[in-house]
Amino acid sequence: MNYRIRVIKEQIVHVWINVFWKNPNRLWALKVAASIAFLLIPAELLFHNSFIGTTMALGVVAMALGETDVHPRGRTKSAGSALLLFFITSSLVELLSPFPPYFALLIFVAAFLLTLAGGLNARMQGVTFGALLIFVYTMLGAGNADKWFFQPVLYTIGASAYSLVSILLLQSRPYRLLKEQLARGFYYLSEYIDLKASLFPSKSQVQMQIRTQLAQKNIELAQQIESCKNNLYSYSAESSAEARPVVNIYYRKWFLLQEMQERAISSHEQYDLLSREVSNIRLLEGFGQLMREIAKAMNLFSDSLLTDQPYKHPLSLEWTLSALQKMLEEEREEPHYLTLSLLMKNLAGLEKNLREEETLSAQIDVTVFTSRKPESTRFRSLLNPAHPRFKFAVRLTLSWLLGYAVMQSLHIDKGAWILLTSLIVFQQTYSATRMRLFHRVFGTLIGVILGVTLAHLLPTLAGQILLLITSIYFFFYWLKKNYIVAAIFITVYVLAAFNILSDQGVAVMLPRIIDTLIGGTIAYLVVRFVWPDWQYRQLPGLLLNAVTKNKRYFESIYEGSVTEEDYLHNRRTAYNADNALTSAWKGMRLEPRQTRLYQEKAFNLTNLNHALLSYISAFGVHKHAEYLTQREREFCRDISEVLHYVTEMLNGSADESRLETLLQAAICWEESIEKLQSDKANRRAGLIYNIAHVSRELLVETKGMVGG
Numbered sequence: 001m002n003y004r005i006r007v008i009k010e011q012i013v014h015v016w017i018n019v020f021w022k023n024p025n026r027l028w029a030l031k032v033a034a035s036i037a038f039l040l041i042p043a044e045l046l047f048h049n050s051f052i053g054t055t056m057a058l059g060v061v062a063m064a065l066g067e068t069d070v071h072p073r074g075r076t077k078s079a080g081s082a083l084l085l086f087f088i089t090s091s092l093v094e095l096l097s098p099f100p101p102y103f104a105l106l107i108f109v110a111a112f113l114l115t116l117a118g119g120l121n122a123r124m125q126g127v128t129f130g131a132l133l134i135f136v137y138t139m140l141g142a143g144n145a146d147k148w149f150f151q152p153v154l155y156t157i158g159a160s161a162y163s164l165v166s167i168l169l170l171q172s173r174p175y176r177l178l179k180e181q182l183a184r185g186f187y188y189l190s191e192y193i194d195l196k197a198s199l200f201p202s203k204s205q206v207q208m209q210i211r212t213q214l215a216q217k218n219i220e221l222a223q224q225i226e227s228c229k230n231n232l233y234s235y236s237a238e239s240s241a242e243a244r245p246v247v248n249i250y251y252r253k254w255f256l257l258q259e260m261q262e263r264a265i266s267s268h269e270q271y272d273l274l275s276r277e278v279s280n281i282r283l284l285e286g287f288g289q290l291m292r293e294i295a296k297a298m299n300l301f302s303d304s305l306l307t308d309q310p311y312k313h314p315l316s317l318e319w320t321l322s323a324l325q326k327m328l329e330e331e332r333e334e335p336h337y338l339t340l341s342l343l344m345k346n347l348a349g350l351e352k353n354l355r356e357e358e359t360l361s362a363q364i365d366v367t368v369f370t371s372r373k374p375e376s377t378r379f380r381s382l383l384n385p386a387h388p389r390f391k392f393a394v395r396l397t398l399s400w401l402l403g404y405a406v407m408q409s410l411h412i413d414k415g416a417w418i419l420l421t422s423l424i425v426f427q428q429t430y431s432a433t434r435m436r437l438f439h440r441v442f443g444t445l446i447g448v449i450l451g452v453t454l455a456h457l458l459p460t461l462a463g464q465i466l467l468l469i470t471s472i473y474f475f476f477y478w479l480k481k482n483y484i485v486a487a488i489f490i491t492v493y494v495l496a497a498f499n500i501l502s503d504q505g506v507a508v509m510l511p512r513i514i515d516t517l518i519g520g521t522i523a524y525l526v527v528r529f530v531w532p533d534w535q536y537r538q539l540p541g542l543l544l545n546a547v548t549k550n551k552r553y554f555e556s557i558y559e560g561s562v563t564e565e566d567y568l569h570n571r572r573t574a575y576n577a578d579n580a581l582t583s584a585w586k587g588m589r590l591e592p593r594q595t596r597l598y599q600e601k602a603f604n605l606t607n608l609n610h611a612l613l614s615y616i617s618a619f620g621v622h623k624h625a626e627y628l629t630q631r632e633r634e635f636c637r638d639i640s641e642v643l644h645y646v647t648e649m650l651n652g653s654a655d656e657s658r659l660e661t662l663l664q665a666a667i668c669w670e671e672s673i674e675k676l677q678s679d680k681a682n683r684r685a686g687l688i689y690n691i692a693h694v695s696r697e698l699l700v701e702t703k704g705m706v707g708g
Contacts, residue, residue: 059158066130119389266618421519443487
């Protein structure tokens with residue numbers, strides 16, 4: 001008997017770790033679904049009043065969607081702020097909804113101030129978004145309760161219940177969310193490396209597509225690294241002095257992640273040249289296989305962070321590395337040997353980062369970061385009409401006022417869906433709003449079909465409760481992975497909720513589709529015509545920032561005079577600037593045709609800047625300024641001069657008389673590199689030339705853009 005109990009316990013632990021603990025999205029979805037189940041089912045059994053259970057469930061949803069802080073103390077503070085704001089917001093809606101003029105004024109004040117306050121810091125962004133959801137939820141439930149305070153109290157109870165579950169779980173594993181953030185970073189890095197492996201070897205016609213995909217993957221990775229930084233700063237601000245040594249462990253892992261990012265992004269040679277000129281295809285295939293093995297190992301390392309299980313370095317990775325090193329040694333006399341040996345050194349460094357992670361992490365000094373605090377913005381600065389957050393607040397407020405006007409003029413009973421759709425669809429940029437609108441409408445249509453079908457298959461109250469809990473679980477599971485799928489399940493959730501509440505789930509689906517279309521159309525028109533921030537207008541500024549940051553990153557490598565902290569900062573800001581440029585180009589493709597100016601130039605400039613960053617990263621991987629020869633350093637200064645002139649061209653301060661001189665000098669760089677490489681002491685000449693080659697192309701392309 002004891003043996004069976006032990007086996008069952010082990011199976012439960014195994015399922016818990018592999019199904020939920022290794023997958024943060026499933027764990028988040030489980031917290032929400034369990035909280036709703038513990039509120040909804042007893043409410044039905046004890047009070048036989050569906051309004052109570054479904055209203056508390058919406059409080060859970062609002063709190064879960066607005067959850068931010070990673071430290072138990074910080075999460076408690078944010079939960080307290082959210083609960084107070086939820087109650088006040090819901091109360092004001094209940095009291096003023098019977099009076100349209102006053103309610104329109106409330107929409108204006110609440111939508112503008114809450115949206116603006118969301119720009120203060122990450123905590124307020126989550127809290128205010130949850131409050132805006134509660135605003136709309138209260139509109140939907142207005143008139144269903146006898147007393148004005150029923151909804152505010154029920155929303156607060158539901159939000160409190162979820163907060164209690166979330167905080168208790170976090171207190172039992174206080175570093176869990178830091179591990180999640182870092183694990184997701186290593187997971188994105190493994191995806192990047194696995195995709196990059198397909199370049200070894202590859203045909204020229206697919207390389208552009210792969211590089212575009214790599215740039216997108218790098219955006220996800222860089223955003224995750226920034227998210228890790230903000231969460232670490234937040235954790236440091238809330239931690240006691242006794243907890244700092246433990247927090248420092250995660251700071252070190254964050255730095256290691258950035259070092260491995262630099263290795264992964266680095267390019268040691270143009271891939272079309274490698275695939276074309278290296279005659280030993282098996283050697284290139286070996287590099288691709290090694291990168292896939294590293295990606296698999298990084299996945300294992302990510303899992304070990306989530307599960308607290310020791311990381312076991314794969315023996316197959318060590319075998320692959322050893323075999324490839326022997327194969328490369330047989331190519332010692334070939335012209336491509338030096339480039340491939342540097343690439344091998346880089347990949348061996350990645351393997352060593354994983355194999356000796358604890359030893360390498362312990363050597364990183366992070367004491368300067370332990371006093372950092374989360375980034376925040378003063379409210380006064382947000383009141384500037386030029387600030388993106390101010391524009392966003394104006395647009396959202398206008399869309400809500402227009403939605404309310406349509407709701408009143410057409411006497412739409414549950415017209416709050418219009419406001420909810422605008423809130424969900426509305427994004428900072430036109431392109432993001434357009435994409436979210438398509439996802440929302442398409443997901444809603446599919447959700448209606450699926451929901452109506454399931455509602456007929458599960459006609460009983462128990463069946464509808466099961467449908468509601470299951471659909472909300474899948475909504476939260478898919479929310480961060482695929483918004484179309486998430487929109488499908490939230491539509492099913494709404495149908496089940498209305499079936500439980502009034503047996504009107506199927507009946508409200510057609511009005512819901514109409515309201516979704518109205519709300520989406522309003523959001524689209526507002527973001528299209530009110531203060532539109534077209535990406536082509538941002539392009540020169542983003543390119544200027546990217547080239548400036550790349551230049552500073554490059555100089556911090558070859559000059560060797562900056563501190564390690566400054567070097568890490570320069571590298572990270574260069575990656576972020578490159579990602580902002582890439583995102584702008586992606587957004588430009590979705591803008592109206594007449595606004596797509598410079599699209600081809602933007603594509604070329606984005607690729608050139610990313611290539612420049614990749615080559616500088618390769619240079620940085622092998623950074624040891626003291627080992628650079630005087631001639632190599634002089635070549636680097638020549639490149640910096642060209643990059644500096646590019647920045648002057650972009651900000652309009654360039655001396656045009658210098659352009660032809662710089663172009664002629666850059667054209668002769670091939671001869672200079674041949675002289676450098678004739679001396680074996682200049683081992684990094686090839687890496688430097690790759691940077692020079694792209695810098696020259698960037699100069700020519702910028703001349704065409706500015707001149708055009």
